[in-house]
Amino acid sequence: MEGGDYDVVVVGASLAGCTAAILFARRGARVALLERRSDPEAYKVLCTHAITACAYPVLDELGLVPELEKAGAVRNEARWYTRWGWIVPKPAPGGPELPYAYNVRRSTLDPLLRSRAAATPGVDLLAGHKVTGLLQEGGRTAGVRATTPDGGERELRARLVVGADGKDSAVARLAGIPTRRHENGRFGYLAHYRNLPLPGGIGQTWFLEPDMAYSFPNDDGVTVLAVVPDKQRLPAFREDLEGAFEAFIRALPEAPPLDSAERVSKIIGMVDHPLLTREPTAPGIALVGDAALTGDPLWGTGCGWAFQTAHWLAEAVGPAAAGGGDLDRSLAAYARTHRRRLRPHQRIAVDFARSRPFNPMERLMFSAAARDEGAARHMYLFSARLIGPLGFLNPVSVARAAAVNLRHRFAPAAGRAAYREPERR
Template identity: 30%
Template sequence: MNDTYDVIIVGARLAGSTLAYELSKRGFGVLLLDRAEFPSDTLSTHNFFNNSLLMLKDMGVLDKLLETNTPVYRRAKIEFEDAVIDGRFPEVDGETRCLCIRRTHLDGILLEHARSQAGVTVMEGFKVSQLVMEGDTVAGVIGQNRSGNRQEYRAKLVVGADGRLSAVRRLANSERLIGVPTGYASYVCYLSNYKQEGEIGLEFYRKNGNYAIVFPTSDNLYVFGTMFPMDDKRTLERFQTDAEAGIRELIDRDFAGTTLQQGLAHSKVAEHVKGLHGYDNHWYRGMGKGWALVGDAICFKDPTIGQGMHDALFGARLLAEILAGKDDWNGSWDELAVTYQQEMERKLMSRFHLGCQFSVNVPFTEEQMAVYRLVEANPDLIPPFFGIYNYAFELEDFQALAMKKLS
């Protein structure tokens, strides 16, 4: 095993494995590290809209993912207070399928795909504790392997693909550019025997200030997530003492009469309920001398809008493309950093701000509810409305169409 590489990637899940694959295609030598061993799970609602499936297909992993028998879906049903919007996501370049595949399947398949590429070395069970510095430039990592032995590896670039609480980001002292705290607690679990009416698909609800979301997923299960205000101390205490009972009581109380309540009544919680009490929607500086960030490490946004998986794929592909465009990284860190930051923000910032709207514990405005009711009353607005989420439409495009209806 080598001690020196072109790139060391810390974090081997979606963002890290994708980046390793993309770099290997361009001839770089990569060391891909993760403190976990695979297959293993992580807190996630793990949804891909159809635009992301095109990227997975380009990587050569889509067929393998579909072999897990995870169902695809095309439909979405949104209930925001008294507005109900039910339809299909618009196609993107001929692709209509969306996929919500469990991380136990997804991450393992992507990791093995990366491992099979020429020039990629994978090390599981390795925890990074320090960055190697040469002057003011990051030049490698120091950490412990699964046997507890201290090891050091060097590279031209160290990339943090290690998630929302990135160690690489902290060790590199990346500047936080935006931080928008949420007022919500978030809980996620898997349901068996959950039944949907008609065509399967995404369900997304906001009722009485609380959110709930359901996706069909792998292993004949549905992934269920709910968010409620953290200042609702009674509900928070109930979830902390008995999360499953808390879920059922919350749905019966605040989502009464919905198809969600009906589906949950006959379902069972299949595995342990996972919770997250507060988090920040954030943007960090994504690159400096000898280091970079990708995935949730650079940008984390509210999980209700289902963009994190797409953003990890997009960011990994973008970073690999930018790096491949420069032969001399050491003399170009500032230029590379500016290009990477600008392109990430250009693509992702509008959805980031959309997610921040859902993170704030305030009622929908009358203007927002008027838009949702307008979409409900005009079926031709449903594809562009859903198209905001899969990049088939930009928010400005949808707003222009909505204004025409009002004029």
């Protein structure tokens, strides 16, 4: 290849990186997929293990859906607790089923996807390679410098370097791409339980204003239980992590019965999890997944967006990366898609990360969703990131929510659920 060893160097062989490598190779590019860890079974431990429904088309294009089903991945139905009662999204009578993707443990998903990437013609998986520098040529990035498993060093030249190396992206740091950091007023801990009974066998999320919690059933009978409290509660967790974690779970409305299950992991978490936003491109560089945008883990969007951003990049840049078009123009197209599709969601997440109760618009939409099946389906589409904030808060939907709440307000008292303020803890 003229001007380098590869068309594309992808740094990071997790969800976004493997997806990008596969899709670029299918579009005719020669791809080096670098992973700093040498173990082919390595996986991300701290994760919600949920893939939102917005990513299903990408999973389908990758050919992963049959393998995920075979591995026992759980279709991610869910219901959400609010002060107005439970929001339970259901298909419309006689209508199609709700869109879905999967809950699946990263210990299952990551090795599966990495092996699929390694077997893709045109992809060279280089395990144990850690990027230490970027090669520059004519004012743009033209490859990477990396250490090898034997302690040596090598240079890999390419038209495009893809940073798929997570929130602490070395590619972004070495390229000098600025990071906008938004503080998170909550912290989080999670643990895995086997054979934990859940109503309907589906996921549960608790909006306790401002505290949060969720339970997501996964493959092999394992359920992820997570608590995401306000940081004012942090001293109690630091003093007695296990006691505070279990006490928080047991106090939830319709709490999962911990005594009926076996905890099969440590309680792990992160006290400080800021939301990060970076420009998704620079000359010769594209960022995907958490490297470009790290959201709030309480929404469980990171895995879905990893798949989606890699797909957007390959769609926009694939031909140019393989030598068949204008690379800079293609990168600009990817950057526009990334900003348009994800920045509005990030703005809402940044605001909610201030650990506040619902604002008036959220109260309107959540209360209506607890009282009306159509409003619940509309909220489900937003939670699955199949519609954006403007679609969620379109005038027709807001008017419908207001009408639902007015009907509820003037309905006979015996015919409506009692309003109850959320418990302040």
